[in-house]
Amino acid sequence: MTETDRRPTTGRVTLAEVAGMAGVSVGTASKALNGSGRMRPETRQRVLDAARRLDFQPNEAARSLLGGRTWTVGLITTDGIGRFSTPVLLGAEDALGAGKISVLLCDTRGDAIRERHYVETLLARRVDGIIVTGRRTDPREPLNGLRGVPTVYALTPSTDSSDMSVASDDEGGARLAVEYLIGAGRRRIAHITGPAHHAAARHRARLTEDLIGQASVELSGGRVHFGDWSEAWGRRAAHTVLRTAPDTDAFFCGNDQIARGAADTLREEGHRVPEDIAVIGYDNWDTMALASRPPLTTVDMNLPEIGRIAALRLLNAIDGRAVSGVETVPCRLVIRDSA
Amino acid sequence: MTETDRRPTTGRVTLAEVAGMAGVSVGTASKALNGSGRMRPETRQRVLDAARRLDFQPNEAARSLLGGRTWTVGLITTDGIGRFSTPVLLGAEDALGAGKISVLLCDTRGDAIRERHYVETLLARRVDGIIVTGRRTDPREPLNGLRGVPTVYALTPSTDSSDMSVASDDEGGARLAVEYLIGAGRRRIAHITGPAHHAAARHRARLTEDLIGQASVELSGGRVHFGDWSEAWGRRAAHTVLRTAPDTDAFFCGNDQIARGAADTLREEGHRVPEDIAVIGYDNWDTMALASRPPLTTVDMNLPEIGRIAALRLLNAIDGRAVSGVETVPCRLVIRDSA
């Protein structure tokens, strides 16, 4: 207790105290701890021992004041850390944490005012870089007023092609699903997906139509069924498709919820999945995909990988090796029992 | 570009530059910007203008070096930011952000080594406080080696009662559900829940048994059905209950997934929900509760509120007004169509 009283304002051990205990100057102590400089091994050891005895940890504030780097990056997410941005965030944090970089979390809840505020805060804290992520794959306006702080957009790319973005390969994902279905001999494929104003839905739909056009396969119902991302829509749409095109033998769905709804309807209307009709989902949202009957074959966007690559690009940019443009990360097909 | 070259290592505008432009000393500039000190209004204005022109933001590192406070708190989560810790985290971030405090995110993935590493990092960064949260409501060992940094445990309380913890009122939540069912005239209630080694399951089960014992109501099947937190278990258990106790008129389920599974089985076996049999879930996980047929009446743990209160207690502790012990946050019943 007396000990704590002697301590400076931060309430923590300072290098001067370590140096004092070891009987050397602060400069020498610093060198000893950082392995730089030259000194007698026993001196270094004395400092090391003192540091351990006092449980010394260098003050990062002082360090970054000097070095100009804070070893901190800001992570701005626009969707309350939802199902999509969370895995991205985790992947990023993983890649950064390994390099001793900490993550400042900022959730804007999609509010521009909040976003502005957070950017100011991050800039004031002199973060080394910023990662921006969101809920959707639609491109977004870039952050402004960044004053040269390296920034990478993950999952949600920037509309400015001179920015760095890492996105999911939507078309590749759709290709995986459709080619798998065609390869399995399916010939009448329905595509049920989310709202047409979502880029993800549009891109996957376009590629689905293209691929089906190339193979001698029929797009069941003659058109893509846009709706919303819910199970209810999946159930409704599946019901409609079965009525208008009873010979449909496969459903490619825009996400796992739609797929699950479709699977439920198929089962309830007496069709066997996958024997009679195959179902493929998208997202590989495990709680959904595994709880579905049968468990869903689905496309995984490799979200943690997107976060990881974004973090890597950011680290490169911080080191002055920035690369602009959108890099897409391939998806993979997770095969379970529904197709 | 010439301009940037003149700048110091951090690459950002410094107070000295602002002072230079305004023709005052750095001390005066600081006072002008902080509203402290006394000076001619026009002088203050000149500084303010210069700061805006240069887009000056004080260097937080220098600031905290001086003040001993970093205006940063660490948030340690043990479960990859899952469904439970995320809302808690958001609530906390909300309460802290309003007070100009930033959040350093640390995900330990349940690994003790990682946790140790993160604690070290946070301490080195001189965070003002730490919030610890997890996936389950089972108490956990407290962090050690904190050296007096204020810490609050949210959702997952600490086993040390001298720590500060904010937890969900598990028994109150169970009471809400059971009393609602009894009040609605249900007389044979089944309780299907997760594994008995989870505190949440045990606590709710005990209270359910107690309440049922007090009212002249029967615990359907004579015992609580422990299993796991999945839909599959909900389906299986519901099937069993219906066979062994066909006169069951209500299911209280340990989470929304179990409830949904139970509701599916009930429907498929020809029972109407809620007319014949009521179902109540737990967690109010919207994707689950809303997609269920019918949408689930369920207990909401008010997770963001838990995060908010944890943040408030932490802020108090940082200001020297620490309160030890576990504070429980009440649940609320969200009434939809299943009961």
Add this chain to the structure above:
DNA sequence: TCGCTGTGCGCAAAGCTTTTCTTTTGCAGA
């Protein structure tokens, strides 16, 4: 006109670490 009061602003130290430069110490060779 002198001295006092008070306002306005500058000076300098504190806060902690890293790094460069300088000084001291120790040893070897002459």
Add this chain to the structure above:
DNA sequence: TCTGCAAAAGAAAAGCTTTGCGCACAGCGA
């Protein structure tokens, strides 16, 4: 024993902001 060099360790500055203290000057009363 003295000189010189290398190795070891210390001194000091830089990095940026805040704040207490003190100085200078203006204005006013005597």
